[in-house]
Amino acid sequence: xxxxxxxxxxxxxxxxxxxxxxxxxxxxxxxxxxxxxxxxxxxxxxxxxxxxxxxxxxxxxxxxxxxxxxxxxxxxxxxxxxxxxxxxxxxxxxxxxxxxxxxxxxxxxxxxxxxxxxxxxxxxxxxxxxxxxxxxxxxxxxxxxxxxxxxxxxxxxxxxxxxxxxxxxxxxxxxxxxxxxxxxxxxxxxxxxxxxxxxxxxxxxxxxxxxxxxxxxxxxxxxxxxxxxxxxxxxxxxxxxx
Amino acid sequence: xxxxxxxxxxxxxxxxxxxxxxxxxxxxxxxxxxxxxxxxxxxxxxxxxxxxxxxxxxxxxxxxxxxxxxxxxxxxxxxxxxxxxxxxxxxxxxxxxxxxxxxxxxxxxxxxxxxxxxxxxxxxxxxxxxxxxxxxxxxxxxxxxxxxxxxxxxxxxxxxxxxxxxxxxxxxxxxxxxxxxxxxxxxxxxxxxxxxxxxxxxxxxxxxxxxxxxxxxxxxxxxxxxxxxxxxxxxxxxxxxx
DNA sequence: GACAAACTCGAACGCATGTTCGATTCAAAT
DNA sequence: ATTTGAATCGAACATGCGTTCGAGTTTGTC
Numbered sequence: 001x002x003x004x005x006x007x008x009x010x011x012x013x014x015x016x017x018x019x020x021x022x023x024x025x026x027x028x029x030x031x032x033x034x035x036x037x038x039x040x041x042x043x044x045x046x047x048x049x050x051x052x053x054x055x056x057x058x059x060x061x062x063x064x065x066x067x068x069x070x071x072x073x074x075x076x077x078x079x080x081x082x083x084x085x086x087x088x089x090x091x092x093x094x095x096x097x098x099x100x101x102x103x104x105x106x107x108x109x110x111x112x113x114x115x116x117x118x119x120x121x122x123x124x125x126x127x128x129x130x131x132x133x134x135x136x137x138x139x140x141x142x143x144x145x146x147x148x149x150x151x152x153x154x155x156x157x158x159x160x161x162x163x164x165x166x167x168x169x170x171x172x173x174x175x176x177x178x179x180x181x182x183x184x185x186x187x188x189x190x191x192x193x194x195x196x197x198x199x200x201x202x203x204x205x206x207x208x209x210x211x212x213x214x215x216x217x218x219x220x221x222x223x224x225x226x227x228x229x230x231x232x233x234x235x236x237x238x239x240x241x242x
Numbered sequence: 243x244x245x246x247x248x249x250x251x252x253x254x255x256x257x258x259x260x261x262x263x264x265x266x267x268x269x270x271x272x273x274x275x276x277x278x279x280x281x282x283x284x285x286x287x288x289x290x291x292x293x294x295x296x297x298x299x300x301x302x303x304x305x306x307x308x309x310x311x312x313x314x315x316x317x318x319x320x321x322x323x324x325x326x327x328x329x330x331x332x333x334x335x336x337x338x339x340x341x342x343x344x345x346x347x348x349x350x351x352x353x354x355x356x357x358x359x360x361x362x363x364x365x366x367x368x369x370x371x372x373x374x375x376x377x378x379x380x381x382x383x384x385x386x387x388x389x390x391x392x393x394x395x396x397x398x399x400x401x402x403x404x405x406x407x408x409x410x411x412x413x414x415x416x417x418x419x420x421x422x423x424x425x426x427x428x429x430x431x432x433x434x435x436x437x438x439x440x441x442x443x444x445x446x447x448x449x450x451x452x453x454x455x456x457x458x459x460x461x462x463x464x465x466x467x468x469x470x471x472x473x474x475x476x477x478x479x480x481x482x483x484x
Numbered sequence: 485g486a487c488a489a490a491c492t493c494g495a496a497c498g499c500a501t502g503t504t505c506g507a508t509t510c511a512a513a514t
Numbered sequence: 515a516t517t518t519g520a521a522t523c524g525a526a527c528a529t530g531c532g533t534t535c536g537a538g539t540t541t542g543t544c
Contacts, residue, residue: 032520051380053295057502067523069504078502134376136435138293179443179451186432187425193378194424201421209421217459274490299532309493311534320532 036074036084039064044085048127052082052138082135083143089128090150096121097157107164111215114161116207118188122195123203130192158184162218169219184214278316278326281306286327290369294324294380324377325385331370332392338363339399349406353457356403358449360430364437365445372434400426404460411461426456 042064047055057078061068075081100117104110122129139147159181166173166180187210197203284306289297299320303310317323342359346352364371381389401423408415408422429452439445 035521051295053293056500058500068502069524070522072503073521175454176443176451179448180455182432182436183429183452183455186429189435190424190428190432193431201418206421209418210425212417213422213425213456213459215459217455217457277491298530300530310532311494312492314533315491 032074035066039066039071039074040081040085040088043081044127044131047082047085047135048130052131052135079139079143082131083139083147085128086132086135086139086147087150089125089132090147090154092125093118093121093129094150094154094157097154101157107161107168108215110161111165112207112211114158115184115188115211115214116204119191119203119207119210122188122191123197126192126196133189133192155181155185165215166218173218175218180218183217187214274316277308281308281313281316282323282327282330285323286369286373289324289327289377290372294373294377321381321385324373325381325389327370328374328377328381328389329392331367331374332389332396334367335360335363335371336392336396336399339396343399349403349410350457352403353407354449354453356400357426357430357453357456358446361433361445361449361452364430364433365439368434368438375431375434397423397427407457408460415460417460422460425459429456 039060043055043060046060046063049055050059057071058068060081061071064071075084097114097117100113101110104113137144159177162181162184163177166175166177195201195206281302285297285302288302288305291297292301299313300310302323303313306313317326339356339359342355343352346355379386401419404423404426405419408417408419437443437448
């Protein structure tokens with residue numbers, strides 16, 4: 001395996017695979033891509049449940065209803081599989097953020113959009129984001145570097161928003177920008193350890209909650225949670241923590 | 243292996259091992275305990291670096307300068323080893339918190355002490371707390387339950403402080419107590435992903451920073467960082483995030 | 485010096501793993 | 515009908531793993 005984590009331009013990932021248009025001439029979405037998606041989806045669930053190191057290719061194959069050897073037609077190696085999962089998830093996350101940020105003007109509003117986008121994506125892609133958060137350094141070499149680049153762009157976009165908020169609403173704050181940014185990411189990335197979306201605790205409600213804490217923490221004024229999306233305070237949550 | 247994760251009372255962990263006083267009659271700190279500590283310390287570093295699933299007993303043995311078979315004189319199994327590491331770390335964390343909380347009166351002051359204690363313990367036990375944060379569900383059965391109990395006590399103690407702060411300083415806040423507590427734990431537990439103590443960013447400075455954000459977020463008023471322990475704002479930090 | 489218990493270790497066992505090989509089926513193109 | 519290459523898979527290979535066994539050495543006690 002020379003090209004350790006071969007990815008050409010986008011994310012096609014194969015030298016041998018259908019590098020040029022596979023079937024018809026123009027429509028690029030073929031059976032190959034769909035089967036690959038299927039396999040990656042199954043792998044995501046298995047890895048989220050067992051952890052990357054413990055997730056065997058046999059278990060993934062069984063879950064994806066392919067033979068063990070058959071999987072290697074779609075994926076170069078186990079690590080390459082993890083790379084595809086993470087690369088796609090991080091890319092979607094970043095693109096999703098940029099789309100939603102388009103046309104939004106106020107810095108605080110941008111922050112709200114960012115948190116909402118992240119929590120929303122998390123809620124509808126639980127397994128994928130768990131794999132992204134928990135297996136951050138399970139990749140090595142080129143694959144690691146490539147995912148790191150996307151994550152860095154995500155970091156920069158978020159940090160820019162935070163800096164704008166600080167400059168506009170707390171210009172004499174002495175908060176370190178990096179530490180502040182990482183505090184927000186901490187709240188978001190640790191979600192996978194304790195939060196499961198439900199109607200008691202909607203993603204929107206949780207987003208408002210996190211925004212309220214974080215925003216109130218970095219500028220003096222706490223932002224009130226909008227009444228119609230309040231969190232349910234009723235039942236006692238299961239004690240899962242660290 | 244009948245008694246899956248045998249622990250008698252404290253944490254001695256063996257049926258076969260020196261259950262009664264091993265050498266002299268009274269002094270309980272023997273060569274056995276010291277060797278065990280040595281092995282666990284080595285194991286902690288290896289597991290922190292490689293991850294639990296990838297950390298082989300052979301690697302641990304080599305690092306601890308024991309033969310592979312020799313380790314099993316001190317430890318029942320690989321999982322038992324992880325249990326000992328986590329059990330000890332969580333216990334220390336909890337005891338440390340209770341000690342430092344003793345005699346502290348104000349609710350805000352308690353919160354400050356809690357954060358400072360946690361970050362301080364983290365800074366001087368980097369590897370151990372990484373193993374605790376990252377391998378939270380690598381244990382199974384009785385071993386998992388036992389560590390969970392301690393974590394739950396830690397959670398309860400922290401939550402009680404937060405509730406006291408809220409009741410005293412923001413009585414009409416509608417923040418969900420569980421979500422709020424988990425937000426604090428998020429900031430603390432994610433530290434292992436990005437923070438390495440240095441003189442640029444001292445544990446004390448970081449503690450103040452986190453306290454400022456979190457406290458300002460849950461009660462309206464931001465608490466200023468004390469000037470003599472400000473964070474260095476100079477150099478650009480390495481972009482490691484998610 | 486004799487005994488027993490604590491300690492140490494080389495060697496091996498059984499098993500699960502990621503990956504590859506070669507053959508076979510299938511579908512589109514000429 | 516023939517050819518081509520993608521798709522699929524059973525079987526096997528090599529390797530590394532956690533754990534155990536049994537024999538050896540050390541250490542403290544009588």
